[in-house]
Amino acid sequence: xxxxxxEFKCNCNTLRNLSGLYCCTQCSKLSCNYCCETKIDxxxxxxxxxxxxxxxxxxxxxxxxxxxxxPQCESQLVFQAITENSSQKxxLSCNYCxxxxxxxxGLTFKSMNEIHKEYLAKERLSxxxxxxxxxxxxxxxxxxxxxxxxxxxxxxxxxxxxxxxSPYKSSPRLRKKFSTGRNFSPMRSIYSNRxxxxxxxxxxxxxxxxxKGEGGENKDDKFSSSLMSxxxxxxxxxxxxxxxxxxxxxxxxxxxxxxxxxxxxxHKTEKIQWTDQIPKELKNKFDVTQITSLSQRxxxxxxxxxxxxxxxxxxxxLMNKKSKQCPHCQHTLIKPEIxxxxxxxxxxxxxxxxxxxxxxSKIPATFQTDKQSELVIxxxxxxxNEMKISDLEISSSPLSDLDQDQEQNENEKKEETTANxxxxxxxxxxxxxxxxxxxxxxxxxxxxxxETNDDPEFIQQRKLNKVYLxxxxxxxxxxxxxxxxxxxxxxxxxQSKFESEASVIISxxxxx
Amino acid sequence: MNNFFGxxxxxxxxxxxxxxxxxxxxxxxxxxxxxxxxxxxxxxDLQTGEQLxxxxxxxxxxxxxxxxxxxxxxxxxxxxxxxxxxxxxxxxVVFCENILLPNFIKETIIEILFExxxxxxxxxxxxxxxxxxxxxxxxGLVIDLGHLESTVVPVYQEIPLYxxxxxxxxxxxxxxxxxxxxxxNELKETNKEVYPIAEKLPEKIWNQIAxxxxxxxxxxxxxxxxxxxxxxxxxxxxxxxxPCLDKEGNDTSITISGKARSNAAEIxxxxxxxxxxxxxxxxxxxxxxxxxxxxxxxxxQNLILTGGTSMVPGCRLRLENELNWLLENDPHFTKLKGLxxxxxxxxxxxxxxxxxxxxxxxxxxxxxxxxxFVSLQTxxxxxxxxxxxxxxxxxxxxx
Numbered sequence: 001x002x003x004x005x006x007e008f009k010c011n012c013n014t015l016r017n018l019s020g021l022y023c024c025t026q027c028s029k030l031s032c033n034y035c036c037e038t039k040i041d042x043x044x045x046x047x048x049x050x051x052x053x054x055x056x057x058x059x060x061x062x063x064x065x066x067x068x069x070x071p072q073c074e075s076q077l078v079f080q081a082i083t084e085n086s087s088q089k090x091x092l093s094c095n096y097c098x099x100x101x102x103x104x105x106g107l108t109f110k111s112m113n114e115i116h117k118e119y120l121a122k123e124r125l126s127x128x129x130x131x132x133x134x135x136x137x138x139x140x141x142x143x144x145x146x147x148x149x150x151x152x153x154x155x156x157x158x159x160x161x162x163x164x165x166s167p168y169k170s171s172p173r174l175r176k177k178f179s180t181g182r183n184f185s186p187m188r189s190i191y192s193n194r195x196x197x198x199x200x201x202x203x204x205x206x207x208x209x210x211x212k213g214e215g216g217e218n219k220d221d222k223f224s225s226s227l228m229s230x231x232x233x234x235x236x237x238x239x240x241x242x243x244x245x246x247x248x249x250x251x252x253x254x255x256x257x258x259x260x261x262x263x264x265x266x267h268k269t270e271k272i273q274w275t276d277q278i279p280k281e282l283k284n285k286f287d288v289t290q291i292t293s294l295s296q297r298x299x300x301x302x303x304x305x306x307x308x309x310x311x312x313x314x315x316x317x318l319m320n321k322k323s324k325q326c327p328h329c330q331h332t333l334i335k336p337e338i339x340x341x342x343x344x345x346x347x348x349x350x351x352x353x354x355x356x357x358x359x360x361s362k363i364p365a366t367f368q369t370d371k372q373s374e375l376v377i378x379x380x381x382x383x384x385n386e387m388k389i390s391d392l393e394i395s396s397s398p399l400s401d402l403d404q405d406q407e408q409n410e411n412e413k414k415e416e417t418t419a420n421x422x423x424x425x426x427x428x429x430x431x432x433x434x435x436x437x438x439x440x441x442x443x444x445x446x447x448x449x450x451e452t453n454d455d456p457e458f459i460q461q462r463k464l465n466k467v468y469l470x471x472x473x474x475x476x477x478x479x480x481x482x483x484x485x486x487x488x489x490x491x492x493x494x495q496s497k498f499e500s501e502a503s504v505i506i507s508x509x510x511x512x
Numbered sequence: 513m514n515n516f517f518g519x520x521x522x523x524x525x526x527x528x529x530x531x532x533x534x535x536x537x538x539x540x541x542x543x544x545x546x547x548x549x550x551x552x553x554x555x556x557d558l559q560t561g562e563q564l565x566x567x568x569x570x571x572x573x574x575x576x577x578x579x580x581x582x583x584x585x586x587x588x589x590x591x592x593x594x595x596x597x598x599x600x601x602x603x604x605v606v607f608c609e610n611i612l613l614p615n616f617i618k619e620t621i622i623e624i625l626f627e628x629x630x631x632x633x634x635x636x637x638x639x640x641x642x643x644x645x646x647x648x649x650x651x652g653l654v655i656d657l658g659h660l661e662s663t664v665v666p667v668y669q670e671i672p673l674y675x676x677x678x679x680x681x682x683x684x685x686x687x688x689x690x691x692x693x694x695x696x697n698e699l700k701e702t703n704k705e706v707y708p709i710a711e712k713l714p715e716k717i718w719n720q721i722a723x724x725x726x727x728x729x730x731x732x733x734x735x736x737x738x739x740x741x742x743x744x745x746x747x748x749x750x751x752x753x754x755p756c757l758d759k760e761g762n763d764t765s766i767t768i769s770g771k772a773r774s775n776a777a778e779i780x781x782x783x784x785x786x787x788x789x790x791x792x793x794x795x796x797x798x799x800x801x802x803x804x805x806x807x808x809x810x811x812x813q814n815l816i817l818t819g820g821t822s823m824v825p826g827c828r829l830r831l832e833n834e835l836n837w838l839l840e841n842d843p844h845f846t847k848l849k850g851l852x853x854x855x856x857x858x859x860x861x862x863x864x865x866x867x868x869x870x871x872x873x874x875x876x877x878x879x880x881x882x883x884x885f886v887s888l889q890t891x892x893x894x895x896x897x898x899x900x901x902x903x904x905x906x907x908x909x910x911x
Contacts, residue, residue, distance in 0.1 A: 014582070015559075034582065034585060034628075037630075038589075038593065039599055039601070040593065040597065040598075040599050043597060057597060058526075061544075061548075062548060062595075062596065062597050126545060126546055127544045127545050127546055128543075128544060128545060129545050131545065131861045131862065132544070132545035132870075132873075135645065135646060135648070135870075135874055136543070136874060136877060138648055139645070139874055139878055140878060143878050143879070143880035146880065147880065250805065251801075251805040251808065251847045251848070252847055252849075252850065253805075254805040254806065254808065254809060255808065255809060255848065255850035255851055256850055258809040278727055278728075278729070278825050278826045279825070282727050282825060283748065283749050283750065283770075284750050285750040285751070285752065286752065288724055288725065288752060288753070288754055288755070289755070291724045293720055293723070293724070294719075294720070294723055298536075298549075298550040301546045301547065301550070301863070301865075301866070302546060304863055304865075317595070318597060319594075319597075320593065320597050322593060
C-alpha cells in the first residue's frame with residue numbers, strides 16, 4: 001500500500017517531487033536531472049580535500065596519489081608509524097576491520113612521498129604494460145600498411161606513373177615493390193574506407209566460398225609485404241591462394257589434407273592465468289572466509305587473487321563537482337564553489353525557492369464509491385513577497401496528459417472519469433514568508449480573522465504563509481489508486497516579475 | 513593540452529570504451545591495458561523498485577521503453593560522471609555490443625548517448641570481433657561463456673558469420689541454480705534445522721558460494737565415480753561449511769558437500785535434459801560441422817575461450833576432454849573425426865573477464881578506425897534511428 005503523495009510534472013513529462021526540480025528564472029520552465037545538461041566543474045580528492053586540475057587527473061588515472069582504500073571492507077586507510085631500532089616506518093591500517101598492511105603483506109614505507117614512486121609505478125605497469133604495448137604496435141603496423149594499400153588502390157600512384165611515362169613498368173624490381181595487391185586482403189574489411197567505392201567487390205563483403213578461390217583474384221595484382229608473405233602463421237594471415245586450393249566440397253577431404261599444418265603461434269606466452277589443472281587445495285577442506293569475493297577481486301583487476309592474504313590496498317577514486325544548465329535557454333541553474341572544503345553554491349535556482357509547496361493536510365481514512373468526502377490541501381509560499389495563483393483546474397483523469405500514444409488518448413477520453421470533483425473557486429493569493437512573525441506575539445487566531453473576504457467553502461484557513469483549500473470528491477468507480485490532476489498559474493515577484501505554469505498529480509489511495 | 517615552448521600540443525583525447533554485459537559492465541579508456549571498473553548491472557527501476565530483466569518479452573510497450581530509458585540513463589550518468597570523471601560532450605565512445613542483446617536496448621543506448629549526452633561519435637563493434645584482438649588473430653571460433661547464456665560464433669577476417677551461430681541458455685546462472693537445488697535437497701534429509709535458513713538466502717549469496725567453492729573435475733574422475741565404484745582410486749572431495757546466522761543470532765553453518773561442489777558445473781557440459789539443451793561441447797562441434805569446409809580446419813586450430821564463467825577452475829581441460837571424447841564416440845560427428853587431438857585453444861596473458869574490452873581499447877586507439885565512427889552530425893542530419901551493423905559498409909540514404 002503506497003502512501004498518498006504529491007508530484008510535479010517536469011517539462012520532459014517525468015513526475016518528480018518538487019525537491020528534485022530546477023526552475024530557470026529567464027525562461028520560467030521546470031527541468032529535472034533527466035533533461036538538464038551537466039558538466040564537470042572541478043575535481044578533488046574526497047579524503048584530503050585538495051583540488052586537482054584535469055591534467056593531474058588523467059596522469060594519475062582518475063585515482064588519488066596519496067590515499068588508499070582497505071581491500072577487505074573498502075573504507076579509508078590511515079597512516080600509522082612504528083619505531084624500529086631508531087628508524088621510523090609507516091604502515092596502513094583500517095579502523096573498521098582491523099586490517100594492517102605490515103602484518104598482512106609486509107608493506108611499509110619510509111615516508112609519504114615514497115609511496116608515490118615505488119608502489120604506484122608497479123600499478124601503472126598493469127595499465128600500460130608490455131603486453132598492451134606489443135598489441136598496439138602490431139596493429140598500428142598493419143594499419144599503416146593498409147593506408148599505403150588504399151593510396152595505391154585509389155589510383156593516385158597509377159596516375160602519377162602514367163604521367164611520368166614510367167620506367168617502372170620495365171624494371172621488375174620496382175614493379176614488385178609498388179604494384180597493387182590482390183583484391184581480397186586480410187583486414188581490408190575493417191580498414192577500408194566506409195564511403196569509398198573503389199575497393200568493393202560486387203558482392204560487397206566477405207567473398208569466402210567463391211568458386212574463384214579467395215575472392216576474385218586479378219592476375220595483374222601482386223602485393224608483397226612482410227606480413228602477407230609470412231607463411232609461418234596459420235589463421236593469422238591467409239597464405240597465397242595459388243599454392244593452397246580452397247575448393248573443397250568434402251569436409252573429410254579438407255580435414256585430411258590440412259590438419260597437420262599447425263605452426264607456431266605469434267603470441268608465445270608461458271604464464272597461463274586460469275588454471276588448467278585444479279590445484280589440490282580445492283579438493284581439501286578450506287576456510288571460506290579466507291577466499292575473496294567477486295567485488296574484492298574486481299578492485300584489483302591486474303591480479304584478481306583468490307586468497308584474502310594476497311589483496312593489497314588500492315587508491316581511492318577521485319570525485320568531482322558538477323554544474324547544470326537549462327536545456328531550453330542555456331543559462332546556468334546550479335554552480336558550486338570550486339573550493340572543495342565548502343559545500344555551498346554560487347548559483348542555486350531550485351524550484352523549491354519559487355514554486356509553492358503542496359501538502360495534503362486532511363484526507364479521509366477510506367474512499368468509497370458514491371460517497372462524498374472532503375480533502376484539504378495546503379499551498380505554502382517560499383518567497384518573501386505575495387504570490388498569486390490563478391486558473392486553478394482540477395480533473396480526475398490526469399493520465400491522459402502523460403501518455404504519449406495518441407491512440408490510447410482517444411480511448412481514455414471516452415471512458416468515464418473516476419470521480420466527480422468540486423472546487424468552488426479559481427483564484428487566491430498567499431502571503432509571503434515573514435521572518436519576524438516567529439518572534440512577534442500575534443497569535444494565530446488574530447491572523448485568521450484579518451482576512452474575511454474568503455469563501456469558507458473554498459478556503460478553510462490561512463496561517464502565516466500557508467493557505468488551506470477544500471476539495472470535495474465523490475468517486476464513481478472502485479480503483480486501486482485514485483489520482484487527481486491540478487493545473488494552475490503562478491505569478492510572484494522575485495528580483496523581477498515571474499510567471500509560470502505548473503501541473504501536479506496527487507495520488508490518494510484505494511477506492512473501495 | 514601542453515604548453516611547450518609557447519606552442520600548444522593537442523593530445524588526442526582518449527576514447528571511452530564500454531562493454532555491456534548481463535551481469536557486469538566494464539568501462540575504461542582506450543589505449544589502456546585494464547578497464548577502470550567493473551560495475552554490476554543491477555538495473556532497478558527507481559519508481560517501482562523492480563529489477564529489469566534483459567529479455568525481449570513483455571518489454572515492447574511504450575511505457576516499458578520509457579522505464580528502460582530512465583534506468584539506462586542513470587547507469588550511464590554514473591559511469592561518465594562518478595567513475596570515469598569525464599565530460600561526455602568531448603569524447604568518442606566505443607561500444608562493445610553483445611550479439612544477443614535485444615534490439616530495443618541497443619537502440620535506447622544509442623539514443624541516450626547521442627541525444628542526452630551529446631557524445632562526439634560512436635563506434636559499435638560486435639564482441640566476437642574484439643575478442644580476437646589480444647591473440648593477434650584474424651580467424652577464430654569464439655566461445656563465450658557468460659552469465660545468462662553462452663554462444664559459439666565463428667569469425668573470419670573480422671566478420672562474424674551470423675548464420676552459423678550456436679547458442680544455449682547455459683551460463684553461470686544455471687550453475688548457481690543447480691548448486692542451490694542440490695544443496696537444499698541434501699539439507700532436507702541431513703540437517704532439518706538449517707534448511708529454512710538456507711531456503712531464504714537471496715540469490716546474491718548463492719552466487720558468492722558458487723564462486724568460492726565450485727570447480728570442475730576431469731572427465732575420467734567422474735566416470736570412475738559412476739561406473740566403477742570398486743576401483744582403488746576414489747577422488748575424495750571435502751565438504752565445506754559456509755557460515756550464516758540463526759533466527760536467534762547464533763552462528764551456524766550450511767554444509768556444502770563435495771558432491772554438490774564438483775557436480776554443480778556439470779550442467780554446462782552435459783546439458784539440461786529438462787529443457788532440451790545440449791551441452792556446450794556439443795554446440796562447438798555442431799558449429800564446426802555447419803561451417804564451410806574451407807574454414808573448418810582454420811577454425812579448429814584457433815579456439816578462443818572468453819567470458820567470466822570460463823574462469824571456473826578446471827574448465828578448459830574439461831572442455832578439451834569432452835571434445836575429444838565426442839569426436840571419438842559420437843556417431844553424429846563422424847565427419848570431423850580427423851580433428852581428434854588437433855583442436856587447439858589459444859593462450860593469452862590477460863584474464864578471460866575482459867578480453868573483448870581490450871579489443872575495444874585497441875580499436876579506440878588506432879587512427880585508421882576514425883572513419884568507422886558515426887558522428888553526432890550524421891546521426892542528426894540523416895535522421896537515423898540506429899547505427900548500421902558492423903558488416904554493413906556504407907550508410908546509405910533511404911530513397
